[in-house]
Amino acid sequence: MELVIKDLRANIGDKEILKGVNLTVKPGTIHAIMGPNGSGKSTLSNTIMGHPSYTVTGGEVWYKGHNILELEVDERAKLGLFLAFQYPVSIPGVTVANFMRAAVNAHRAEEGKDPRQTAIPMAQFRKEIREKMAALGIDEAFARRYLNEGFSGGEKKRIEILQMSMLKPSMAVMDETDSGLDIDALKVVSQGVNTLLQANPEMGVLVITHYQRLLNYIKPNVVSVMMEGRIVREGGPELALELEERGYDFIREEVFGNGN
């Protein structure tokens, strides 16, 4: 199913950040959003997921027959949306394993059914998480550690991808996943995403990034450029390369003129 964003407007406090975003992310595609700092990229991803600090002032976001702006955050997740955070929080006292199990079970829960019936059997959960941790090069000991507490930037991002591969979303938003990653970590993380894509070819991925670098590893089908709270340009993978070469200024000039 497509994720369709129509004329989305959002504020932080009194400040308008998203000024009418229109965007469609198709299933089975990797859709990159590139843009300079402050263009509203992270606001877009947080607004799609429902972060409480952002106030939606207009527009709609349609997914699987719902205007998801009307849904609770956890309901959006259960619909198949996933946000890989730019800055994952640490949660003291909650282990990676317990957190993952709660998330998996929340996805398996069905209305009117005893959660104990729908919960993933412990052995199956252990096997699955162990395999996925191994594939992402995460030491097994991390399962017993408190979520993200004392983790390095690269470890946090791997844990994000681990969660993504356990929850198997149908639409994933990756918010600046490359920030704070060295090249080796970037390769591992990208490979994790690509493996997931191979297994779930219908998954849509919205990759939000400032730099072209990540797109060498997660190859986009569509590239949109965001500036000043709007999508100002859409193209194929070649657009990302052009941006890498020429910077954002040439688009800024084309869109807003020389005067600013």
Next chain:
Amino acid sequence: MATKLPALVTLNASDLAFAGEPQWLQQMRQSAWHTYNEMPMPWWRRTDLTAFAAGDMQLTYGASAGQVQGVAPAGVVVMPLTQAVQVHGDIVQKYLGSAVAATTTKFTALNAATWHDGWFVYVPKNTSVELPLHVIQGFGESNTLVSRNLIVLERGAQLSLVEQYAGSGTIALVVSEYILGDGATLTLAGMQTWDAGVRHMGHQIAHVGNDATINWTAIHLGGTHQHIEAETNLAGNGSRVDWTAATLASDGQRLLTAPWLRHAGRATEAHMDFKTVVKGTGYTTFDGMIKIEGGSTETITRLEEHALHLTPQARSDSIPGLKIDTNNVQKAGHASTSGEVDEEHLFYMQARGIPRDVAVHMIVMGFFETVLDRIPVEAVRDQVTTTIAARI
């Protein structure tokens, strides 16, 4: 059988001359009774003293309402204190009242004069008790519980102990003394899991010898009123304490904890981490003090205290203090937070499909986890965790 004493307000010194008690103890009681009558009531801003009115107290003598779980190896003593004064009179006489003096407050004086229950635990020198012991104190037939626990670890001894107050009743006046000889290690979980309605007045002091260590976890869950003054006295050189606490106050509960940390020896080290959750109309007070005495040099001390508010009406007061009488402190730090569950944490968890109420529950349990994890008996840990989980 428990014998009822005359109502406290009509009690005379002669009523405390219990037949069969050794002379030294009778003298202690008489002296403490005198102190009790002479001392004024304390002035406490945050503890409602009408909950501990003398007119509500009906004292008893002669029955023990305690239980013990676990087996003490040969040479290690675990028995009711009333029995210990007969069997191990010389040791009890040496230590009883040595940490918590009768003259501390009017309530400790009353306790020293009228105590009728409690535990004596004694670990001889260089003896390690492998399996944890668990002593539980209840009210039994008494309306008012006046108990004393005396825990003595001789030089080089090691013990894990769960000290629990549980059951129903009205007023509990309890005192605990923990005496750690040089090089001794005590892992202690002190818990009050009283039923609703109990008013708990506690005084606890740990006296820590040279190179001795106490790992102290305090759990405060029950009753309606709690006033606990607890002190770790790092008297010995190289002595250490790792001190954590979990307090949960729900509707109608007023729980006060006043921990004192006294650095007296040289090169002492302390880590305190006190966690509080308040909900409904629950109200807690953390009234803590770190005192670094003049002769205490090369001290390392850190105090953390954190409170989570689950409802707008819930309140927690925090009054941390630090008094330093030396110029030679190696490290002294303090961190304190108080507030609601972090919205960023909730957003993150909800973004993984976890419903908000479940997320709050997990975050609160996680908040307590590092404290509960230190309870040395797994069954007790599970039980406390389940109790807390059901109340959040």
